[in-house]
Amino acid sequence: MYNHYGNLATTVYEITKPVGTSLNGDIDYYSERLEGITGKILEAGVGSGRMLIPLLEEGFQVEGVDQSTDMLAVCRDNLDKHHLQTSLHQDNLTHFSLGNSTFEAIILPTSTFCLIENEQLAYQTLTNFYQHLKVGGKLILDLDLPFYPEVEExxxxxxxxxxxxxxxxxxxxxxxxxxxxxxxxxxxxxxxxxxxxxxxxxxxxxxRWYGLNEFKLMLEKVGFKNINVSSDYEFDVMPTDSNQTITFEAWK
Missing domain, CATH: 2.20.25 (N-terminal domain of TfIIb)
Incomplete structure (x- = not known):
């Protein structure tokens, strides 16, 4: 019955968030936080390449993984249009396996982690990220804090x-x-x-939403360390408002 980013959803995404569209400065932020990394990077939930392609153009070695075949098809088209090449993998973030491939960083922007349905799957995803990181590699991901919309919305x-x-x-x-x-x-x-x-x-x-301490404890339970919290793409600036975008950075 339900699609996961099917053809029409992907078309709307391309209209509203085409390649290079920065959401409140996220592309520049991720580029800055990845500075100095010369090895492979994995973008989880790569979508149609909105962030992937600008990072590739800056010289980063980024691969992508996504569950949606429609999104990945558009991503490949966008790579061709920009005369770029990289590896794209179709799989679920919870259980994807890229063989012996490990990465110096894994990124998950635009609060995509909040789409993971429950706590068990969230732990499985974080564990999968941890296993795909090199020792000393880092994870960067965004979260949204709790919000209280009108039920009639x-x-x-x-x-x-x-x-x-x-x-x-x-x-x-x-x-x-x-x-x-x-x-x-x-x-x-x-x-x-x-x-x-x-x-x-x-x-x-x-x-799904998480409290700040709750998510830090989740990362620590998986094995991550040196955990940093930032808000609205200002590094090391703690959030003061529940409407802010929260970015966690953690190391293996």
Whole structure:
């Protein structure tokens, strides 16, 4: 029933977040925090290459892994357009295995980690990251803090593809569970051609949140050390507001 970033969702993502689009300065921040790394880097949840391609153009050796085949197909097209090459892997972040490949850094921007459905899978993902890092390698990832939206919140947006085609995007909150620390959205992507509905994609979109101390303890339990917390892409600046983007950096 549900898609995970299918064709229509990927099209909307490309419209709203094309290659090189910096979200509140995240590309510059990640570039600065990766400075000095000359070995391989893995971008988990690479998507269509929004951050991957600028990092490659700066000279970093970045590979990508993502669950969505549609996203990876667009990423390959974007690599071709920019005359770049790298390895892309289609797999789930929880259990991907790249053989004997290890990395000097693994990055997971745009709070993608919050899409992992429960605590058990979150631990499995962090453990998988740890196992794919070289000794002395580091993990950098973003999180969103808890927020309290209105239960009635529902939005509809349209994206014009051509004179005859439009994609509408509807986002509804289905549930908020404060004990399980997550919010669930129902997303509907609809393609209209000459005013007629020709395709629909449904996506269940779960966002899980973590407290700062909670996530630090999770990283430590997996084996990470020298854990740093930053906010709004200002390194080593502790958050003061729950609406800020939180970035964790931890070392193996």
């Amino acid at each position: 529902s939005t509809t947006t349209s994206f014009t593809l051509s004179e005859t085609e439009v994609i509408t995007f509807e986002k509804k909150i289905i549930s908020i569970d404060f004990l399980e620390q997550h919010i669930v959205y129902h997303l509907t992507y609809s393609l209209w051609r000459h005013g007629e509905l020709v395709k629909t994609e449904l996506q269940q979109f779960l966002l």
